[in-house]
Structures are given as C-alpha cells and as structure tokens.
Amino acid sequence: MNTLRYAIPSLLLMAMLPAAFAEDHLVMQKDKAFSAKALSIKTGESVTFRNEDEFFHNIFSLSDPAPFDLGAFGKGQTRKLVFDQPGHYEVECAIHPEMRMTVNVSK
Numbered sequence: 469m470n471t472l473r474y475a476i477p478s479l480l481l482m483a484m485l486p487a488a489f490a491e492d493h494l495v496m497q498k499d500k501a502f503s504a505k506a507l508s509i510k511t512g513e514s515v516t517f518r519n520e521d522e523f524f525h526n527i528f529s530l531s532d533p534a535p536f537d538l539g540a541f542g543k544g545q546t547r548k549l550v551f552d553q554p555g556h557y558e559v560e561c562a563i564h565p566e567m568r569m570t571v572n573v574s575k
C-alpha cells in the first residue's frame with residue numbers, strides 16, 4: 469500500500485520533468501540585429517526573443533519543417549517559441565530585412 473502511494477506521485481513527477489527542465493535560450497534584438505547569428509539547440513527546447521530596441525521588431529521563418537510568424541512586438545517585449553521539430557531554421561524580421569539568424573535544432 470505504501471509503495472503504491474509513493475509510486476504514483478513519482479511517476480507523475482517523472483512525466484513532468486522533461487517539460488519543466490527543457491532549456492530556454494535568450495536572443496536579444498538590439499540595434500537591428502539578433503544577439504546571436506547562429507544558435508544550436510535540441511528538439512523541445514525553446515528560444516525567447518526579446519526586443520531591446522526603441523522600435524518594433526518581428527520574428528518569422530519560412531523554413532521547413534515548421535514555418536512560423538510570431539508577429540510584431542515593441543521594446544521590452546518577448547516572444548517565446550518551442551522548437552519541437554528538428555531542422556535548420558532561417559529566422560528573420562519582417563520589418564528589417566537585414567536582420568537574420570539561424571537556429572539549428574538537433575534531434
């Protein structure tokens with residue numbers, strides 16, 4: 469009886485751990501540039517993009533396997549994206565075409 473009482477919460481905790489400890493990578497957008505030109509992460513990890521400029525930035529990617537558009541956002545705001553598909557992502561800002569970076573998501 470005691471074994472069962474402790475086994476169930478332990479299993480629940482183990483199921484929740486991967487999500488809770490998936491690494492988050494911070495990328496700044498400052499002076500019309502991403503703070504990293506290239507970022508290598510693992511599947512399931514996330515990237516938080518933070519706008520450090522006085523004007524709006526956008527985040528989007530047309531790359532397979534998972535194109536995305538996080539929209540436009542102002543100074544001090546963040547957008548977080550979980551990369552749950554491995555692959556190579558070209559990440560851009562729709563407002564400033566010179567802003568580019570790559571995110572490589574390994575399995």
Ligand SMILES: [Cu+2]
Nearest residue numbers: 525561563564
């Ligand atoms: Cu921009």
